[in-house]
Amino acid sequence: MAGLELLSDQGYRIDGRKATELRKVQARMGVFAQADGSAYLEQGNTKALAVVYGPHEMRGSRSRTLHDRAVINCQYSMATFSTAERKRRPHGDRKSTEMSLHLKQTFEAAVMTQLYPRSQIDIYVKILQSDGGNYSVCVNAATLAVIDAGIPMRDYVCACTVGFVDETPLADLCYAEEGGGVSSLALALLPRGGQIALLQMDARLHQDHLETLMEAAMTACKGVSKVLDEVVRQHLQEVSVLTGE
Amino acid sequence: MATVQVSEAEKVYILHGIRDDLRVDGRGCEDYRHTEIETDVVSNTDGSAKVTLGHTAVLVGIKADLGKPKPMLPKEGYLEFFVDCSANATPEFEGRGGEELGTELSNTLYKVFNNKHSVDLKSLCISPGEHCWVLYVDVLLLQCDGNLYDAISIAIKAALFSTKIPKVHISADEEGAKEIELSDDPYDCMRLNVENVPCIVTLCKVGHRHVVDATLQEKACSVASLIISVTQKGTVTCMRKVGGGSLDPESIFEMTEAGKRVGKALHAPLMDLLQQEERLGTKRQKVGFLG
Amino acid sequence: MKDTPLANCERDFLLKAIEEKKRLDGRQTYDYRKIKITFGTDYGCCFVDLGKTRVMAQVSCEIVTPKENRPNEGIMFFNIELSPMASPAFEQGRQSELSVNLNRQLERCLRNSKCIDTESLCVVSGEKVWQIRVDIHMLNHDGNLMDAASIAAITALYHFKRPDVGIQGEEVTVYPPEERDPIPLSIYHMPISVSFSFFQQGTYLLVDPCEREERVMDGLLMIAMNKHREICSIQSSGGIMLLKEQVMRCSKIASVKVSEITELITKALENDKKARKAGGRFGFAESMPQERITALKKDETPVEMTDVTETAYDIVQKAEAPPQTVPSPVLPVPGMGQVGLGLQNSWGLEDDEEEEEEDDDSVEEQEEKVTKMEVEQHRKEQSSGDVVEISDSEEEEVIILQPEIPNRGPKNAGSSSDQKGAAKSKKRQTK
Numbered sequence: 001m002a003g004l005e006l007l008s009d010q011g012y013r014i015d016g017r018k019a020t021e022l023r024k025v026q027a028r029m030g031v032f033a034q035a036d037g038s039a040y041l042e043q044g045n046t047k048a049l050a051v052v053y054g055p056h057e058m059r060g061s062r063s064r065t066l067h068d069r070a071v072i073n074c075q076y077s078m079a080t081f082s083t084a085e086r087k088r089r090p091h092g093d094r095k096s097t098e099m100s101l102h103l104k105q106t107f108e109a110a111v112m113t114q115l116y117p118r119s120q121i122d123i124y125v126k127i128l129q130s131d132g133g134n135y136s137v138c139v140n141a142a143t144l145a146v147i148d149a150g151i152p153m154r155d156y157v158c159a160c161t162v163g164f165v166d167e168t169p170l171a172d173l174c175y176a177e178e179g180g181g182v183s184s185l186a187l188a189l190l191p192r193g194g195q196i197a198l199l200q201m202d203a204r205l206h207q208d209h210l211e212t213l214m215e216a217a218m219t220a221c222k223g224v225s226k227v228l229d230e231v232v233r234q235h236l237q238e239v240s241v242l243t244g245e
Numbered sequence: 246m247a248t249v250q251v252s253e254a255e256k257v258y259i260l261h262g263i264r265d266d267l268r269v270d271g272r273g274c275e276d277y278r279h280t281e282i283e284t285d286v287v288s289n290t291d292g293s294a295k296v297t298l299g300h301t302a303v304l305v306g307i308k309a310d311l312g313k314p315k316p317m318l319p320k321e322g323y324l325e326f327f328v329d330c331s332a333n334a335t336p337e338f339e340g341r342g343g344e345e346l347g348t349e350l351s352n353t354l355y356k357v358f359n360n361k362h363s364v365d366l367k368s369l370c371i372s373p374g375e376h377c378w379v380l381y382v383d384v385l386l387l388q389c390d391g392n393l394y395d396a397i398s399i400a401i402k403a404a405l406f407s408t409k410i411p412k413v414h415i416s417a418d419e420e421g422a423k424e425i426e427l428s429d430d431p432y433d434c435m436r437l438n439v440e441n442v443p444c445i446v447t448l449c450k451v452g453h454r455h456v457v458d459a460t461l462q463e464k465a466c467s468v469a470s471l472i473i474s475v476t477q478k479g480t481v482t483c484m485r486k487v488g489g490g491s492l493d494p495e496s497i498f499e500m501t502e503a504g505k506r507v508g509k510a511l512h513a514p515l516m517d518l519l520q521q522e523e524r525l526g527t528k529r530q531k532v533g534f535l536g
Numbered sequence: 537m538k539d540t541p542l543a544n545c546e547r548d549f550l551l552k553a554i555e556e557k558k559r560l561d562g563r564q565t566y567d568y569r570k571i572k573i574t575f576g577t578d579y580g581c582c583f584v585d586l587g588k589t590r591v592m593a594q595v596s597c598e599i600v601t602p603k604e605n606r607p608n609e610g611i612m613f614f615n616i617e618l619s620p621m622a623s624p625a626f627e628q629g630r631q632s633e634l635s636v637n638l639n640r641q642l643e644r645c646l647r648n649s650k651c652i653d654t655e656s657l658c659v660v661s662g663e664k665v666w667q668i669r670v671d672i673h674m675l676n677h678d679g680n681l682m683d684a685a686s687i688a689a690i691t692a693l694y695h696f697k698r699p700d701v702g703i704q705g706e707e708v709t710v711y712p713p714e715e716r717d718p719i720p721l722s723i724y725h726m727p728i729s730v731s732f733s734f735f736q737q738g739t740y741l742l743v744d745p746c747e748r749e750e751r752v753m754d755g756l757l758m759i760a761m762n763k764h765r766e767i768c769s770i771q772s773s774g775g776i777m778l779l780k781e782q783v784m785r786c787s788k789i790a791s792v793k794v795s796e797i798t799e800l801i802t803k804a805l806e807n808d809k810k811a812r813k814a815g816g817r818f819g820f821a822e823s824m825p826q827e828r829i830t831a832l833k834k835d836e837t838p839v840e841m842t843d844v845t846e847t848a849y850d851i852v853q854k855a856e857a858p859p860q861t862v863p864s865p866v867l868p869v870p871g872m873g874q875v876g877l878g879l880q881n882s883w884g885l886e887d888d889e890e891e892e893e894e895d896d897d898s899v900e901e902q903e904e905k906v907t908k909m910e911v912e913q914h915r916k917e918q919s920s921g922d923v924v925e926i927s928d929s930e931e932e933e934v935i936i937l938q939p940e941i942p943n944r945g946p947k948n949a950g951s952s953s954d955q956k957g958a959a960k961s962k963k964r965q966t967k
Contacts, residue, residue, distance in 0.1 A: 026535055028534060028535050031534050032300075032302065032333070032387065032388050033300055033388075034300055034334075034335075034388050034389075034390065035333070035388075038333075040533075040534040040535065042533075042535070045288065047287075047533075047534075049333060049387070049534065051332075051333040053336050059336060073339075075332050075339055075340070077329075077331060077332070079287075079304070079306065079329065079383065079385050080306070080327060080329060080381075080383040080385075081287060081289060081290045081293070081306030081307075081308055081381075081383045082287075082289060083289070084289060086308050086310065086381055086383075090329050090331070091340075092340075092341075094636060094639060094640060095640075097636045098636060098637070098640040101633060101636065101637065101773075102773075105773060105774060105775055108775035109775040109776065109777055122332070122336050122339070124331070124332040124333050124336075124339070126331050126333055126385070126387075128287055128304070128385075129287050129288065129289050130289075131289075181650075185770070190777065193777075194779065194780070195777035195778065195779060196772070196777060196778040196779070196780070196783070197775075197777060198772055199757070199770055199771070199772040199778060199783065200770065200771050200772070201767065201769055201770040201771075202644050202648040202649070202768075202769055203648050203649060203650075203768070203769075204649050204650070204762075204766045204767070204768055205766060205767045206764075206765060206766050206767070207761070207765045207766070207767055207787055207788075207791055208765075210767060210783075210784065210787055211780075211784055214780055214783065214784075215780075218780070
């Protein structure tokens, strides 16, 4: 029943997109001057702000220092006004802690931490408006912020959430689609090598559909990576004009 | 407040400059930094505003919810403040590091708005003793470069100006219980009168003079500051002294006068700007952070 | 308390063994450890043993007011406690990363997959619903807590019976189990999680890692499925990079494992039901005298013993003769003896270990015993071996220090190489 509403017979979704269409992605790097790297990314109605501090000396517990690479420290939090129902605690609950761990894991795989032994890189992501696909938007925003900070990475990290309705994979779910009990798969990909940094799926999905769903997710991620690449190049152009090169 | 380390030589430099009414970035002692204000940035909320004061960036979102009025004041709605010092501003605010500053800021805001005139709370009442509007004002600190109170108060004023509260129709049910209907029309809404909403002015005492809108470096040179909230008419709603140093009564009087003057001068251009923005209506290009 | 750090040589040993497709306990890459499921006296209490990992799950129920946005659905609450009993690294009360991870994974596996019919838990819509609480306690941590926890949780939920409720108009009566038989929960399907651990940047993969293997792994992939081949949850953790083919392969392996484990669980549940019906004694307290729950008792591990003697004989034949480790003492100066030429004093364990791995594929257990015995025999040797006695006596003797100090060095090195040589020869003899 929910499937009928989410995907019409002509192949249109609730917000008028086709099954494999992504939402409009708009991004800007270097939003804040004080942080080492910052980026703002909008994917449809979901807005996220990512800020990177580092690499710097280990703060807090020195015992966590790694002798051969940098420690990546992530925090995911949502603004209290980001969701339709007001959230009382911006971070500290289990879901936010889990998201922070996932972000940390994703970026540990992508950032070349061997270049900065005994140091710490902080990545803070804040969701200003939540309309589905929170994790993916965070990862995309954080990728831009890390690039803005000048920290070398193996490749862009692009993420996308896909769902499965009526035997069709839907790319880039919005909040209404996520809540409808649709099986959703969140995937963080390094597009050039096709390597998956994080894979997460909830709700039931038959094993035979797994491959199609993963393929759709990887195609969507590659689409996002093109957009991110353009944003980075444009930002670079603007900056070089300003510095007069 | 996030602090910055300032050397002794820098302190002396700043002190001498301020003595001669010349600050590090060329401003006078009572000048504000370049401010950018934009309303209606977050579409999930009933009202929102983003203010950039120099390098300090603040985002305020207001959500209106139905709630029960306070037992002592059954005919009024109320405001709830929450300040979130996010880790974006500085890594020190990670985890629970920003909670202390956040509670201090929200307590001050409660004091500032704790009078009958700032916001017309009676207009927030729906049915006395049973239903009223509760305005949750959530402040998000994005970047911290001194003078948080001023930025927050300007943002709150702008957000309250742009808040659209849906109109309520009360109908009596068969059993006598009251049914509340919110109108679905996005244009059928109630606006708040923000004429009397105060703006906070922070005056820092540096040397023998006082300075308005201090940056972090200037704050590191000052020992005490005075926080005054002033309305458009020049009435002072709240005054507080912060900082470890002491102020003699003469300076407090001087600073209060200066604060009133500056505060009054702040309101007029702010209202002008907000009304100008309002007039652009739907033609306005929403910039948000993408600008 | 901090966990004892893993030595580099142990890490290298484990990784090398995995590269050669060998595991510490002799399993194959896709084998699970032995799973044992026992039930307690109450309905909803179960113990799961996954090799040495021990987990206890307890289900309880309570009538509460439902959530505002879901007035006619019951509430499921999961809680995993990492008790310090399980491992010295777990601290009481502190929510470590592992605890958050496990809790969230179990929640996603069981709650989001909607395995339980929450609407059937509703008593009075909007006012009273059942809250089912699953508490899982880790009793012993020997790797793969997630799988053990998921098996325990779903078995306990299947085993649980809630009290019957009668509604007459406005009144709601909860009947105690004596008056009316309690009814089981309505569960749609049985999601079970299977954990895959990756090593060497994803080149090698193991199912059901034990605690040592978990320490050296790069990352973990958890796939939760039910026997109808529906995937309930996938979660990759740790900083590994996966390829799509790896994920597909893992899901195929998972489906096989899940069907095996589901069978095991259904059998265990049936056995328990039979035992209860037959009026026989059951439950945790009863298991103790039957020695089903003893800490020190070890199961007999099956070891391939066919043609051990032949293989051992072959190896001994093909082995080289032990080198001349007993050189005759040299007398450079009267009153001073020198044995050996003073080799480099390296610990030389790497060479020893590689030799151990190459010999005797099928007799790993015996191998371990041999190495243990070797240490004990060292001490025995010191009292009885001919060679070693010389070095012993040298140390005890009062030796006039000659100005040529370098001679002392080679002497000691010589004695240690002697001990090594003696050990080697002893090992060859036991083989």
